[in-house]
Amino acid sequence: MRSVAVIIATCLLGVAPLAGFSDLITPDQAKAAVRAFEGDPNLEFSEVVLSQDADLPQWTQWQEYELTQAGTPENVDRSWMVDAATGEVTSAYYGDAVPDGDPSEDPVGRLTRDQCKQIAEDFARAKYAGFDQMTFRPDEGEWGGYGWKFTWDEVLPNGASTPNGLRVEVNPVDGRVQSYASFRIAPFTPAEPQITAEQAIDIAVAAAGITELLDHTEPELGTSPEGTWWSVLVRGPSTPGEDLSTWYHVGINAVTGEAEVVTPADMEPSPVTRRRADKPQAVLANDVPKSTLVWVRDLCRKLPGSSVHWLGKPGAVLTFGGRTYGVKPGSQTITWNGGKIVLSRKTVLVNGRLMVPLELLNILKSRAGSPVRRPGKKAEVRTKTKGAR
Secondary structure: OOOHHHHHHHHHHOOOOOOOHHHOOOHHHHHHHHHHHHOOOOOOEEEEEEEEEOOOOHHHOEEEEEEEEOOOOOOOOEEEEEEOOOOOEEEEEEHHHOOOOOOOOOOOOOOOHHHHHHHHHHHHHHHOOOHHHOOEEEOOOEEOOOOEEEEEEEEOOOOOEEEEEEEEEEOOOOOOEEEEEEEOOOOOOOOOOOOOHHHHHHHHHHHHOOOOOOEEOOOEEEEEOOEEEEEEEEEEEOOOOOOEEEEEEEEEEOOOOOEEEEOOOOOOOEEOOOOOOOOOOEOOHHHOOOOOEEEHHHHHOOOOOOEEEEEEOOEEEEEEOOEEEEEOOOOOEEEEOOEEEEOOOOOEEEOOEEEEEOHHHHHHHHOOOOOOOOOOOOOOOOOEOOOOO
16 A cells, blocks of 8 residues: 555656745645644644745755644644645644643653554654665664654665655654654755865865864764765864864865855853864763853744754654754753754743754854854844744
């Protein structure tokens, strides 16, 4: 039996090519896509909102319908996002599957992590067209406070992550899916890297002007239609002879070796600590000094083409540069379809607003699979933040 996602693709994509914003599906077609996704022809909606941005490179342009189910309490939201060009349902949130009360730091529920992972995989296979044909790499799962979260990201044979991927969260008590978020771009021919991870570190050090490498994160390789890039974070003395150090985010073209550097100016310089005099050890981002908290909505305004989808208790889904990030209140970890980002401090809810460390801005820019913007470069920002806290 064909999956729901394949049926949707056949019904909505097989009629005629959708070449541009002038060819977007209608609100009624978006409703039909969600009804097919859910297998419920009688599903009704209280709101259908279209958001779009055409002022970006073609592959990062987004145009989406957000649909909210009618007849549900305000605090038990059920909503979906539909790609307005392809008709694919890209995310779903089932608020009625999220337990009441505060999140639990430790796993609860009668279902084990492995049982929840199987539920998540079955759901992903049914909803994401071509799931088994993608070179997806699954993670082991992460406890999200209300359920188990599992991600799959596409990793090419050369180790490069693409923007394609998805995440599913499962209720461990009754096995219901709590949320689904996915991203898909048109097929492209990725540029093969000519620079190794070791060379990327050397280039990052030189580009940042570091006289002594104190620490670094493991370089991560990503690819998109805009190119193939290494992303690495390096730390060196702020000023030769002083006992303070600074972190630098560096994005490196994996073909040409060209680098652009972003200095996280919101972070205070940290004391110089040397792990080994002969060879620095790779470190996690939580060794970075703590940075200022900002409203996630304000952070998105600094990221052209970003979008935020509020999921209620589990937090929010932030999409930028072809990647989907899960942002949970009270967590120091940001999950994405490729791994985890450990921040210098936890996210918090303040007067109903989700506050995140400002360092996340530079981290997301450096992982976007495109050149990192230098300080001072400005771009028009358009964000879809309906319902974002």
